[in-house]
Amino acid sequence: MRAVVLRELGEPEVLKVEDIPEPAIENPTEIKVRIMAAGVNPVDTKIRQRGVFTDSGLPAVLGCDGAGIVVECGDSVTHFRPGDEVWYCNGGLGGLQGNYAEYAVLDETVCCRKPASLDFAHAAAGPLVLITAWEAIFGRGRMTDGMTLLVHAGAGGVGHVAIQLAKQAGIRVLTTVSNQEKQEFVTELGADEVINYTQGGFIDEVMRLTDGRGADMVLDSVGGAVFSDSIAATAHYGDLVTLLDPGTGIEWKEARNRNLRIGFTLMLTPMLRHLPQARINQVAILSDCAEMIDSGCLKVAVNQVLPFERATEAHRLIEQGGMIGKLVLSSEA
Known part of the structure; x- marks a missing residue:
């Protein structure tokens, strides 16, 4: 599959689009998602400059926020089925693959149904x-x-x-x-x-x-x-x-x-320190936000949507600062 890969630290130009192996379900509670959009956050640029949070090192695929379509489910998955549209914050810190890619595999407990009223770009901008x-x-x-x-x-x-x-x-x-x-x-x-x-x-x-x-x-x-x-x-x-x-x-x-x-407040702590109950609590927050979004009392502002191939440009824009709302990478842009 195509992905934006970080193999060395440095300026935005170190991000390269490559073909890497497609992830596969390994545990019965996992789902596989076709990523339609990925949010770009300041933490992504800091990792690119300073290094990943985990001991696994590089290469890495960045991007904590994702939104997409479930394409496959493990045998024990109970909350999702192929075709469901989801949003989540998972991966992208090193070790666990991030969302600047075509597919991701994640446990169903860290995922939530996407707000029906949002397109994938706006959904990907929201979780973190x-x-x-x-x-x-x-x-x-x-x-x-x-x-x-x-x-x-x-x-x-x-x-x-x-x-x-x-x-x-x-x-x-x-x-x-x-x-x-x-x-x-x-x-x-x-x-x-x-x-x-x-x-x-x-x-x-x-x-x-x-x-x-x-x-x-x-x-x-x-x-x-x-x-x-x-x-x-x-x-x-x-x-x-x-x-x-x-x-x-x-x-x-x-x-x-x-x-x-x-x-x-570092919402990434549950992922960094492997705190499953805290991650479940965060999914509950995301579910509540989805209801607020669909009721019209909460919105996520997207400043610009760029194709995955322009991740370098997205990082430059983030580092310039002063942006209104969020930046998103999309497979549909």
């Missing part, structure tokens, strides 16, 4: 960011109706679904953006207050909008100075949740004085 946002807001942040959430980079992959999930739960949402186009985008998604951080930062504006209290939770998907500055924008006894490694040199005194809970 939806599960990440859900786990951050409701798992780490314990957010409930009436609380205030600050979402950094609200027009980005995680940010744009975090806004919607929070609004569905009755949470007041503040969000940061860098330009007018993004401001209009997040406003359409339901953000209550939009802060253009290029016009003087965000701390003072957050404090003004919360009457000096700060946000009950801040969701950081940017890192660096944004994480550090977010300490002063978080309410006392609030939650500062980041998707990234804050790095060294953080001044923690104000976080301690505010009694903040510092949380981390």
Whole structure:
């Protein structure tokens, strides 16, 4: 089968389209999926630059997010049959094959039926960011109706679904953006207050909008100075949740004085650490999101759909930053 293969670390040009052996079902609970589209996430570019998460090393096929059609089922599969349309987050970290390919084999327990209202490209854009946002807001942040959430980079992959999930739960949402186009985008998604951080930062504006209290939770998907500055924008006894490694040199005194809970969200942990129940819980999240999407109260924004052969270009675009929504590779593009 055709796949985008990573054989050495480096710039996007190291990604090459090759013919590799087609995966086969080895366990009775596995399904084989014809991949119609694969989401492209920042973690893919980091693996390409820094190396895979597992000991197996290279070569590797990247891409955690996939959407496609079940073509074969193991003898013990009970939830799927050939012809079912599915979406999932599985593989792509090294060892287990990712989704920049024509076919994938995965256990049925880590897969979910695709929202009927979505095409394959939009479905492939969703799993990683939806599960990440859900786990951050409701798992780490314990957010409930009436609380205030600050979402950094609200027009980005995680940010744009975090806004919607929070609004569905009755949470007041503040969000940061860098330009007018993004401001209009997040406003359409339901953000209550939009802060253009290029016009003087965000701390003072957050404090003004919360009457000096700060946000009950801040969701950081940017890192660096944004994480550090977010300490002063978080309410006392609030939650500062980041998707990234804050790095060294953080001044923690104000976080301690505010009694903040510092949380981390890495939705890939269950796959990296082989935590089957946690993976089942994530599939439940994805199933709930599918219902919300089909009911019309949640959408996944796709910025651009490229053919698999243009994976190099997709990685360049991701690394440029500033994108609204998600990028997708498709066998149908």
